[in-house]
Amino acid sequence: MARGYQLLMVLVLVSLVIMGLNTSNQGISRLTAENRGQVIGVDFDNEAIKLQVCSKDYIYTIDKLRDQGKDMAAELKSLGEQAKSYTFRIWNIFKAIV
Numbered sequence: 001m002a003r004g005y006q007l008l009m010v011l012v013l014v015s016l017v018i019m020g021l022n023t024s025n026q027g028i029s030r031l032t033a034e035n036r037g038q039v040i041g042v043d044f045d046n047e048a049i050k051l052q053v054c055s056k057d058y059i060y061t062i063d064k065l066r067d068q069g070k071d072m073a074a075e076l077k078s079l080g081e082q083a084k085s086y087t088f089r090i091w092n093i094f095k096a097i098v
Contacts, residue, residue, distance in 0.1 A: 021039040029036040037055035
C-alpha cells in the first residue's frame with residue numbers, strides 16, 4: 001500500500017517538473033520571439049503517437065510499435081531461455097563441486 005503511494009508521489013513530482021519545464025520554455029520563447037516546441041510532450045492520434053522531446057518530433061505509428069513489440073517479446077523470450085540455461089549450468093557445476 002505504501003509502495004503505491006510512493007509511486008504516485010514520484011509520478012506527481014515528475015509531471016510537475018515536466019509542466020514547469022514546458023512553462024519556462026514557453027516564457028523563454030515569448031521573450032526571444034522564437035517558436036520553440038515543448039521540452040517534453042506527448043500527443044496521441046488514432047494512427048500514431050507523437051512524442052516531442054527538446055523541440056524534436058518523433059512519430060511512431062501503431063503498426064510500427066506493434067511490430068517492434070512482437071520482436072521485443074521474441075528477443076526477451078530468447079534472453080530468458082539463455083539465462084535459464086546459464087543458471088542450470090552454474091547450478092550443476094555448484095552441485096558437482098559440493
